[in-house]
Amino acid sequence: MHSDTAIPIPNPKVNLLINQFRRENESWKLALAFLIEEDIILKAGISEILKNMTQTDEDILKRLEHFHNRLIKENDTVRLLRTAVNDTGIKLNRDFYFEAYFLNSIINLQSKLRKEIEKAELDFLELKFDFNDYIPGIFQNEF
Numbered sequence: 001m002h003s004d005t006a007i008p009i010p011n012p013k014v015n016l017l018i019n020q021f022r023r024e025n026e027s028w029k030l031a032l033a034f035l036i037e038e039d040i041i042l043k044a045g046i047s048e049i050l051k052n053m054t055q056t057d058e059d060i061l062k063r064l065e066h067f068h069n070r071l072i073k074e075n076d077t078v079r080l081l082r083t084a085v086n087d088t089g090i091k092l093n094r095d096f097y098f099e100a101y102f103l104n105s106i107i108n109l110q111s112k113l114r115k116e117i118e119k120a121e122l123d124f125l126e127l128k129f130d131f132n133d134y135i136p137g138i139f140q141n142e143f
Contacts, residue, residue, distance in 0.1 A: 038128060
C-alpha cells in the first residue's frame with residue numbers, strides 16, 4: 001500500500017485542541033453579537049439625547065459626535081471580526097487536522113483572533129463607560 005493512500009489516524013490531542021477552538025469560536029460569535037446589541041443601545045442613547053436637547057450646545061454636539069464616530073469605528077471592527085470568526089469556523093469544520101501545516105495555521109489564527117477580539121471588547125467596554133460617565137454631566141446643571 002502506498003503511503004499517499006493511507007488514511008490518517010486521528011490524534012486525540014489534536015481533536016481536543018480543535019474542539020476547544022470550535023467552542024472558543026462559538027463563544028466569540030456570541031460576544032460579537034452582544035457588542036452589536038450594545039452598539040445599538042448606545043446609538044439609541046445618543047439619538048434620544050439629540051431629540052430631547054432643548055438648546056443647541058456646540059460642546060455637547062461635538063462630544064456626542066465623537067462618541068458616534070467611536071461607535072462607527074467599533075462597529076467596523078466587529079464586522080471584520082465576525083467575518084474572520086465565521087471563516088475560521090468553516091476551517092475548523094474541515095478534516096485536515098492531521099496536516100501539521102494546517103494545524104499550525106489554525107493555532108496561529110486562533111491566537112491572532114483571540115488578541116483582536118480581546119482588544120475589541122476592551123475598547124468597546126471603555127467606550128461604553130466613557131459614554132455612560134459623560135451623560136449625567138450633560139444634565140447636571142438642569143436639576
